[in-house]
Amino acid sequence: MTTFLGMPATAPRGVGNLRGDQTFPEAAHDALGNDQMRRNLRHATTTIRGKSGKVIGELPDWQRLRDAGSAIKADVMARLPFLLEQLEQNVTAAGGIVHWAADANEANAIVTRLVKETGSDRVIKVKSMATQEIGLNEALEEAGIAPVETDLAELIVQLGHDKPSHILVPAIHRNRSEIREIFLREMPGVDPALTDDPPVLAAAARRYLRETFLSTTVAVSGANFAIADTGTLAVVESEGNGRMCLTLPDTLITVMGIEKVLPTWQDLEVFLQLLPRASTGERMNPYTTMWTGVTPGDGPQNFHLILLDNGRSAVLADEAGRSALHCIRCSACLNVCPVYERTGGHAYGSVYPGPIGAILSPQLTGIEDNASLPYASSLCGACFDACPVKIDIPSILVHLRNEVPHPRGERAAMKAAARIMDRPRLYASAQRAAKLARIAGRRGRGLPPPLTGWTASRDLPEMPSQTFRDWWAAR
Numbered sequence: 001m002t003t004f005l006g007m008p009a010t011a012p013r014g015v016g017n018l019r020g021d022q023t024f025p026e027a028a029h030d031a032l033g034n035d036q037m038r039r040n041l042r043h044a045t046t047t048i049r050g051k052s053g054k055v056i057g058e059l060p061d062w063q064r065l066r067d068a069g070s071a072i073k074a075d076v077m078a079r080l081p082f083l084l085e086q087l088e089q090n091v092t093a094a095g096g097i098v099h100w101a102a103d104a105n106e107a108n109a110i111v112t113r114l115v116k117e118t119g120s121d122r123v124i125k126v127k128s129m130a131t132q133e134i135g136l137n138e139a140l141e142e143a144g145i146a147p148v149e150t151d152l153a154e155l156i157v158q159l160g161h162d163k164p165s166h167i168l169v170p171a172i173h174r175n176r177s178e179i180r181e182i183f184l185r186e187m188p189g190v191d192p193a194l195t196d197d198p199p200v201l202a203a204a205a206r207r208y209l210r211e212t213f214l215s216t217t218v219a220v221s222g223a224n225f226a227i228a229d230t231g232t233l234a235v236v237e238s239e240g241n242g243r244m245c246l247t248l249p250d251t252l253i254t255v256m257g258i259e260k261v262l263p264t265w266q267d268l269e270v271f272l273q274l275l276p277r278a279s280t281g282e283r284m285n286p287y288t289t290m291w292t293g294v295t296p297g298d299g300p301q302n303f304h305l306i307l308l309d310n311g312r313s314a315v316l317a318d319e320a321g322r323s324a325l326h327c328i329r330c331s332a333c334l335n336v337c338p339v340y341e342r343t344g345g346h347a348y349g350s351v352y353p354g355p356i357g358a359i360l361s362p363q364l365t366g367i368e369d370n371a372s373l374p375y376a377s378s379l380c381g382a383c384f385d386a387c388p389v390k391i392d393i394p395s396i397l398v399h400l401r402n403e404v405p406h407p408r409g410e411r412a413a414m415k416a417a418a419r420i421m422d423r424p425r426l427y428a429s430a431q432r433a434a435k436l437a438r439i440a441g442r443r444g445r446g447l448p449p450p451l452t453g454w455t456a457s458r459d460l461p462e463m464p465s466q467t468f469r470d471w472w473a474a475r
């Protein structure tokens with residue numbers, strides 16, 4: 001049997017959450033004015049970095065694990081069609097049903113149809129980046145089906161009518177007093193005497209969710225990994241809500257990006273060591289749930305797996321950018337990124353914020369729809385060092401910057417620079433002019449138009465009192 005994935009196409013417009021309403025600089029400008037958010041972010045990312053660094057330091061073979069993770073992912077990308085078909089065969093043999101979704105519209109339509117067929121008007125959800133990417137909650141609500149997020153942070157985001165701002169900790173921009181206010185305002189049956197003590201807030205969410213778990217017959221999840229060899233799916237999480245969603249309902253619908261497949265169980269072993277240490281700073285994930293198709297009398301009796309492309313084939317087609325598909329969504333690159341720490345996740349306009357978002361979103365949507373994101377980086381390289389699967393994010397950023405159509409002014413400036421550097425006399429005069437510009441800039445006026453914008457956000461570099469040419473001429 002052959003599977004036709006179609007010509008590589010980018011994620012469609014008008015659906016899902018991969019594009020923002022503003023460019024990154026515009027959105028970042030607004031975000032930088034939010035002192036509370038920046039304080040929350042700094043505290044949270046510093047704490048996670050500390051925890052993660054400590055447990056990574058315990059493993060003498062961490063670098064070799066990273067190499068192994070990177071090599072396994074490169075192998076997966078090289079034979080993705082074969083592995084996906086193998087996965088389909090094994091899931092089907094184990095009693096599951098596999099659906100192929102070319103994009104967000106198709107995936108949303110399939111999930112909506114499947115839920116409607118069960119007769120349920122409510123689904124419980126395990127935290128899932130893929131379903132956020134395609135805007136599944138919005139599509140279900142439009143069809144009269146209520147999606148209930150069961151991960152605590154996702155629940156806070158949902159009740160607050162907000163957007164996630166971090167891959168791992170979607171409500172990282174909220175502090176506990178803000179969460180208390182959201183619960184008091186939005187959570188049915190909440191105790192009006194609720195305090196902002198974290199265990200009290202968690203207990204309130206637990207009470208609210210427990211009744212929903214026990215009375216809902218359909219669950220929707222994503223998947224962290226799928227093993228082609230056996231047709232097994234895996235979800236890792238920290239709260240146990242995922243375990244409830246994956247075992248209690250009659251019907252389980254899993255939406256999985258096609259890049260999540262792994263060849264064998266042995267490969268999974270590598271990622272189950274890499275992921276928790278790089279993401280939550282734990283030695284192993286508190287809950288790792290795995291299932292293979294349907295087991296009569298145990299767990300969901302109907303299992304549907306939706307294999308989602310939504311631009312991934314287009315990413316795969318770009319040899320220089322395809323390693324963005326190696327990402328295991330650990331969020332380590334976000335936690336070390338100086339740009340993310342200051343702007344927060346909303347500025348990226350996509351469900352994938354931070355360094356991984358800056359390379360993944362523009363590739364999924366096509367560069368023209370996220371042209372400013374590859375510039376949302378200082379290219380310091382901290383993300384590359386932190387990435388457990390060694391994605392060379394800075395190189396992909398530079399690659400994508402070269403794909404962005406540069407503004408006419410910038411192209412003219414580069415052409416002028418090339419002309420000057422080609423002519424020694426002109427170059428010497430330009431150096432003298434630069435010295436004068438530096439003096440003018442120091443007096444607070446910055447560079448004259450059209451370069452005013454450049455000096456509005458940067459210091460002019462210090463010009464040496466004697467250039468190399470002057471020094472050479474003097475001898």
Ligand code: SF4
Nearest residue numbers: 327328330331333387
């Ligand atoms: S790019 Fe690397 S560090 Fe960033 S989320 Fe993905 S796996 Fe983690």
